[in-house]
Amino acid sequence: MRRTKEQAAETRQEILRAAETLFLQKGYSAVSLEEVAAAAGVTRGAVHWHFVNKQGLLFAIRDEMQLPMRDLAEQLSLDRACAPLDALGDVITGTFTRLQADPRQRALLKVLHQLDFAASDDETDDGTIFRQQLQASLFKIFDVIDRKGELPAPWTSQSAALALSVVLNGLVNEWVRGKADFELIPDASAIVQTLLDAWRVPAR
Amino acid sequence: MRRTKEQAAETRQEILRAAETLFLQKGYSAVSLEEVAAAAGVTRGAVHWHFVNKQGLLFAIRDEMQLPMRDLAEQLSLDRACAPLDALGDVITGTFTRLQADPRQRALLKVLHQLDFAASDDETDDGTIFRQQLQASLFKIFDVIDRKGELPAPWTSQSAALALSVVLNGLVNEWVRGKADFELIPDASAIVQTLLDAWRVPAR
């Protein structure tokens, strides 16, 4: 029974919503495609029509939500303040605040975290693309500072950008996994601010 | 066909080695118990005799290798130097150096990283135990510093220990995943040293 294009797009959305809900409730591997299909009111045939496989569902969910890291990178590339590190700190704090206020994004990040080992080698991994994007934005900022000769001794704009992006990713990952008694605000934020302070000192 | 105790221990080891090799090659979920058994020259019966289930294999592999974090925590609890942060930095650098020199440990850490979401809730998760152990060791050190009144403004021995343990875990995780162009030495080490420097300043 063929449906109209809009109806098809609808069922696709219903499948996505059902998958998202179930993944959040039970975790990726504990959810069967049968469950997803049933929750969406279709059969597995429909699921496999709209998505190549189970991983495809995860990919689709990821693609749907705007990753907070992409968000952060965007804001960073916009901000052209005169005190770059202050602005940077504000943007990061803002992102942390928004992330922490949205439990759905946190849960989704946790689910999606299981994705980047699954897509280990063969797939074009957007996760690393986001990181590179973030790193590039950070690089611009540190480059400005470096040209003013205000970057402390061992650091280069390259290494500082790499360091901060890794720390940001690491902190967010630790947070979404939620094993440590640790929040983005104030814990992660304090760490980042301390690092930024270290880069703020004129020389050493 | 019952074997002698030594022979049994041997086959157990062979199964473990086979599983380890295959997990490293193809990742946990892509390896079937049939493959493991075949590679070890036994059947799945033997595997299920020695290990409760597939996760049990992972647990056994983890238990076999002394986790570098446990190692670090141990060394930290030993070291009673007069300049605690210097000693701390040395121990961390040493651990990083050893970790980076041992590709097998790195690969195993990557595999084991898939474990702590698999054992998300029901299991007694030793991963968090290690973290707590590390955190406790760090707390002792920062407590000494704090009592001397040498811990900068917003930080407490609690928060500093939490922060450093999270950063260490985050950095190591980022490293084992190997997506970023980033090494423990010098990149992660530099970040840690910068953080330690920040805690070293007498006041602000």
Place this chain on the structure above:
DNA sequence: TTACAAACATACCGATTGTTTGTATATATG
């Protein structure tokens, strides 16, 4: 020597994933 349990192998079962086939119908086309 005998009873028992260790150390597996073999066979089976349920769950799940991906594939193939069938089919009704929306939509493009002449």
Place this chain on the structure above:
DNA sequence: CATATATACAAACAATCGGTATGTTTGTAA
């Protein structure tokens, strides 16, 4: 407007995998 065709699924099928239950041999202790 009639009809061919691709679409949007459902339903049946095949294969794999993890776990379990059972069978069998043989060290080992009494």
